[in-house]
Amino acid sequence: AQKVTQAQTEISVVEKEDVTLDCVYETRDTTYYLFWYKQPPSGELVFLIRRNSFDEQNEISGRYSWNFQKSTSSFNFTITASQVVDSAVYFCALSGHEAYKYIFGTGTRLKVLA
Amino acid sequence: DAGVTQSPTHLIKTRGQQVTLRCSPISGHKSVSWYQQVLGQGPQFIFQYYEKEERGRGNFPDRFSARQFPNYSSELNVNALLLGDSALYLCASSRLDGTANQETQYFGPGTRLLVL
Numbered sequence: 001a002q003k004v005t006q007a008q009t010e011i012s013v014v015e016k017e018d019v020t021l022d023c024v025y026e027t028r029d030t031t032y033y034l035f036w037y038k039q040p041p042s043g044e045l046v047f048l049i050r051r052n053s054f055d056e057q058n059e060i061s062g063r064y065s066w067n068f069q070k071s072t073s074s075f076n077f078t079i080t081a082s083q084v085v086d087s088a089v090y091f092c093a094l095s096g097h098e099a100y101k102y103i104f105g106t107g108t109r110l111k112v113l114a
Numbered sequence: 115d116a117g118v119t120q121s122p123t124h125l126i127k128t129r130g131q132q133v134t135l136r137c138s139p140i141s142g143h144k145s146v147s148w149y150q151q152v153l154g155q156g157p158q159f160i161f162q163y164y165e166k167e168e169r170g171r172g173n174f175p176d177r178f179s180a181r182q183f184p185n186y187s188s189e190l191n192v193n194a195l196l197l198g199d200s201a202l203y204l205c206a207s208s209r210l211d212g213t214a215n216q217e218t219q220y221f222g223p224g225t226r227l228l229v230l
Contacts, residue, residue: 035218037221042223043202043223043226044223045157047221050218098170099217100164100170102147103159104157106155107155107156
């Protein structure tokens with residue numbers, strides 16, 4: 001079975017602090033994809049990144065960075081110098097041999113305080 | 115380019131009624147997926163349609179059905195509504211990646227359904 005675990009239900013940080021959101025996944029597929037989405041209060045899921053199982057290179061995009069480690073089945077997301085606009089619920093997701101079917105974690109609510 | 119659009123934005127129904135939710139994909143996207151997101155949880159996969167055919171179905175009862183039209187828009191129908199069907203219904207569109215047969219799903223703003 002496929003599963004995504006986001007153990008952190010809610011995180012609060014003060015603006016300009018760095019914060020890391022954890023994601024641990026389970027799958028028996030050798031080819032799979034991992035995703036992060038941001039869900040602001042409006043409800044729309046905003047795509048942030050897609051990673052395939054064969055590419056373990058870390059990625060940086062502005063203040064965002066992602067650390068993919070197959071050895072620990074983790075795909076963690078770090079926001080550097082957080083801003084109030086980063087406040088949202090963040091979801092990690094996995095898709096495997098059924099590429100169209102995304103398995104989401106329960107999300108981590110990030111609150112960035114001014 | 116316009117993103118995924120969904121209508122209506124909010125809906126209130128009573129138990130036993132039927133509801134139809136609508137979704138228009140991003141231009142050029144031929145695949146539409148539907149997800150249900152209950153408050154405090156992550157989205158759960160309901161269906162995907164590609165080129166008007168159902169590609170996959172999640173663990174939802176037969177009360178849930180969908181279809182895709184020639185213009186790739188889609189409707190999700192839910193019959194005999196239950197209180198537990200209250201949720202945010204998200205539509206996502208995607209374009210198959212020809213090299214990897216993978217797709218990134220881009221989500222719409224959702225329809226908030228409340229069943230009383």
